[in-house]
């Protein structure tokens with residue numbers, strides 16, 4: 001069976017590799033002329049690493065990632081620190097797989113190499129897919145009015161602005177979350193020792209929060225600052241901002257945060273949009289995965305991980321129902337929609353938790369953190385995410 005995957009992002013490449021490993025013929029069509037990822041980090045929790053290991057990429061990825069020993073919460077004003085949960089060896093023991101933090105480019109490269117090793121011609125670059133046409137049991141894939149490929153199944157893995165989603169379901173209706181996310185990469189050598197500890201940090205404060213974690217064997221630090229503010233609403237990975245503007249959004253925050261912001265070479269900003277979870281992802285012989293069907297706020301750090309899980313589960317469904325594409329994609333939707341919708345909602349809930357007005361004054365803030373990040377509540381919010389097994393989940 002021939003399958004076209006539109007988009008060579010983390011989700012599309014994972015799906016392609018999982019499908020190639022099961023013997024399907026796959027063509028990935030990517031609009032970019034060159035393969036690559038933006039300069040930013042990504043956290044891959046054990047549920048994602050389980051899939052990457054099943055695809056034979058564990059060694060390659062661990063060699064270029066960082067493995068934080070745990071997550072810590074810090075208070076925006078005083079810098080008071082709480083342990084959120086332990087990772088490192090504990091994650092491997094508890095979930096069977098590590099929790100890794102890494103440069104997106106390193107993950108992307110590992111996936112590209114994995115796909116190319118199975119089929120050197122699998123990825124076609126420089127082609128923007130803008131339309132589809134179903135003809136009986138095949139789908140014709142089009143670009144600028146020209147038919148460029150046919151397949152028995154098309155997978156739209158074309159990201160948050162997904163043209164494939166628009167072909168299936170029309171325009172979506174995103175709503176501005178009221179939050180802008182700053183991001184930047186820091187050379188760890190530019191930071192003092194206490195800011196380059198092998199932990200993931202989540203600074204919480206009224207109306208904003210800051211995340212930072214090590215990557216590329218602790219030689220780099222990824223910084224994300226999310227701030228509530230009106231006005232600017234551009235949803236794009238490539239919008240540059242200035243250090244002054246970034247600092248201005250975190251005025252009054254602890255000196256450690258100011259120091260981190262000043263150490264970023266080039267800050268970028270992204271307006272975070274909210275979309276209601278979709279109830280259907282497929283029509284006929286076309287389905288979606290990743291941000292194309294469940295774009296999420298990044299506050300559970302599961303967007304890329306969900307895309308990775310999707311690709312693997314979809315390949316399992318197709319292998320389980322040979323010759324029945326509509327049946328396989330119906331199974332895939334049924335297996336995935338509830339979990340991904342719950343993650344999308346949980347991520348939105350975390351915005352209110354991380355930015356709560358009760359964090360404004362140190363005394364009340366400590367009680368708030370103790371309550372919201374108590375062991376029991378943390379377990380309730382994260383355990384089900386990390387325990388998920390894409391290899392065995394019921395189809």
Ligand SMILES: Cc1cc2nc3c(=O)[nH]c(=O)nc-3n(C[C@H](O)[C@H](O)[C@H](O)COP(=O)(O)OP(=O)(O)OC[C@H]3O[C@@H](n4cnc5c(N)ncnc54)[C@H](O)[C@@H]3O)c2cc1C
Nearest residue numbers: 007009010011031043129158159290291301302303304305
């Ligand atoms: C600030 C921030 C921090 C985040 N941190 C994390 C994290 O720590 N952990 C995590 O799991 N997730 C995180 N995410 C979410 C994660 O980045 C996304 O969920 C993930 O990249 C989605 O992958 P994807 O493959 O679905 O889409 P994308 O990565 O967007 O890939 C889509 C691909 O399709 C291509 N394409 C688009 N349209 C076409 C077309 N018409 N024709 C051909 N090609 C096309 C694009 O060029 C691109 O290569 C974060 C997001 C943000 C904004």
